[in-house]
Amino acid sequence: MSQLALVYEAKKNQRIQSKPIPEPVKGCIQVRVEAAAFNPLDYKIYDYGLDFVEKYPTCLGVDAAGEVTKIGPNVTKFKVGDRVTFICTANFPEGLTNDGERGAFQQYALADVRLTSKIPAKADYDSASSFPVAGNTAAGALYGQLKFKEPWLGGEGAYKGEKIVILGGSSSVGSYAIQLAVLSGLEVITTSSPSHFDYLKSLGATAVIDRSAPDVAAQILAAAGGPVKYVVDSISLPPTQLLGVEILQPQGKLVLVLRTQPPTQAAAEAKDIAMLGTYGPSGWYLSEPFWNSVEGFVERGVLEFNRVIVLPGGLRAWEEGFSLHRQGKVSGTKIVMRPLETK
Ligand SMILES: NC(=O)c1ccc[n+]([C@@H]2O[C@H](COP(=O)([O-])OP(=O)(O)OC[C@H]3O[C@@H](n4cnc5c(N)ncnc54)[C@H](OP(=O)(O)O)[C@@H]3O)[C@@H](O)[C@H]2O)c1
Numbered sequence: 001m002s003q004l005a006l007v008y009e010a011k012k013n014q015r016i017q018s019k020p021i022p023e024p025v026k027g028c029i030q031v032r033v034e035a036a037a038f039n040p041l042d043y044k045i046y047d048y049g050l051d052f053v054e055k056y057p058t059c060l061g062v063d064a065a066g067e068v069t070k071i072g073p074n075v076t077k078f079k080v081g082d083r084v085t086f087i088c089t090a091n092f093p094e095g096l097t098n099d100g101e102r103g104a105f106q107q108y109a110l111a112d113v114r115l116t117s118k119i120p121a122k123a124d125y126d127s128a129s130s131f132p133v134a135g136n137t138a139a140g141a142l143y144g145q146l147k148f149k150e151p152w153l154g155g156e157g158a159y160k161g162e163k164i165v166i167l168g169g170s171s172s173v174g175s176y177a178i179q180l181a182v183l184s185g186l187e188v189i190t191t192s193s194p195s196h197f198d199y200l201k202s203l204g205a206t207a208v209i210d211r212s213a214p215d216v217a218a219q220i221l222a223a224a225g226g227p228v229k230y231v232v233d234s235i236s237l238p239p240t241q242l243l244g245v246e247i248l249q250p251q252g253k254l255v256l257v258l259r260t261q262p263p264t265q266a267a268a269e270a271k272d273i274a275m276l277g278t279y280g281p282s283g284w285y286l287s288e289p290f291w292n293s294v295e296g297f298v299e300r301g302v303l304e305f306n307r308v309i310v311l312p313g314g315l316r317a318w319e320e321g322f323s324l325h326r327q328g329k330v331s332g333t334k335i336v337m338r339p340l341e342t343k
Pocket of ligand 1: 169236
């Protein structure tokens with residue numbers, strides 16, 4: 001049986017081809033991919049190579065949702081027909097996307113059952129496909145780097161009275177970080193464009209500050225009642241990194257999702273700030289208990305998948321998806337394509 005896949009043959013070389021549908025191996029399920037979401041990582045791998053691909057050809061794409069079509073050996077957690085979302089990573093726990101069987105940008109992919117969640121009836125495939133990488137990165141920041149006790153391990157509501165600033169709340173990572181922080185009991189102050197203020201408050205942020213305001217730091221400090229102990233910079237561009245250092249107390253903690261820039265390093269050292277990074281898959285919170293809790297959180301309404309824009313054209317939408325991210329035109333939504341609509 002064959003399918004259509006977006007095959008990544010070499011750096012900057014990707015095209016739609018017919019390819020066998022992968023048969024599920026031990027610990028995996030075969031999923032018909034109804035929705036595949038874009039991450040900035042996808043175009044960065046395509047443009048720069050990065051070191052995420054060890055072997056060509058492969059399929060890129062790390063976020064997918066779809067229907068289970070076959071069960072692999074030793075799998076009891078899922079059955080054919082289940083609706084699932086999963087992170088497309090071949091080498092758990094290292095988390096590299098280097099296996100052509102598991103990439104999201106194809107019509108059928110294999111999912112590791114440890115990193116897969118059922119989707120509650122109230123959520124659709126498109127929105128559910130937004131969760132895997134951004135949700136894992138947000139969890140990595142809060143529970144991996146900042147070491148808050150995980151809500152799914154008894155830490156729900158445990159941090160009442162504590163504050164956190166999440167820079168870039170309207171990004172996919174930021175929106176999941178807000179929701180998880182709120183679940184942990186933290187009071188969240190965040191930044192975004194004004195068009196997303198209401199949305200981010202609906203996710204639980206207590207204050208949202210215009211990210212482009214000339215006095216953004218002063219406004220954050222006013223909302224937080226002074227310098228804070230924790231900042232998650234979901235954007236981690238040079239200006240947000242410096243903003244993070246500026247609003248932190250001495251000995252505060254700054255989590256970045258991209259590499260630390262030299263000016264940030266110098267400013268952080270001057271304030272004795274701990275620089276924590278979730279850069280790359282080693283920072284993802286790849287944990288089976290976390291994935292086991294996702295369905296229940298969504299069911300309870302304490303976790304909401306991202307709003308989405310679905311691009312037309314099935315897998316052919318990849319160029320537009322990459323381009324939107326490359327140009328910084330993604331704002332407060334996840335960009336999604338539906339591989340099965342490929343003609
Ligand atoms: N470490 C990892 O493993 C990992 C994993 C996932 C993502 N990342 C990185 O994390 C970053 C975010 O990824 P994503 O998928 O969440 O991105 P995204 O959803 O595509 O981000 C778009 C959002 O970024 C916001 N934004 C842009 N510049 C900003 C600034 N200066 N201040 C505040 N907000 C700003 C925009 O806000 P407005 O529209 O409100 O203006 C927009 O909503 C990317 O650099 C990505 O590569 C790293």
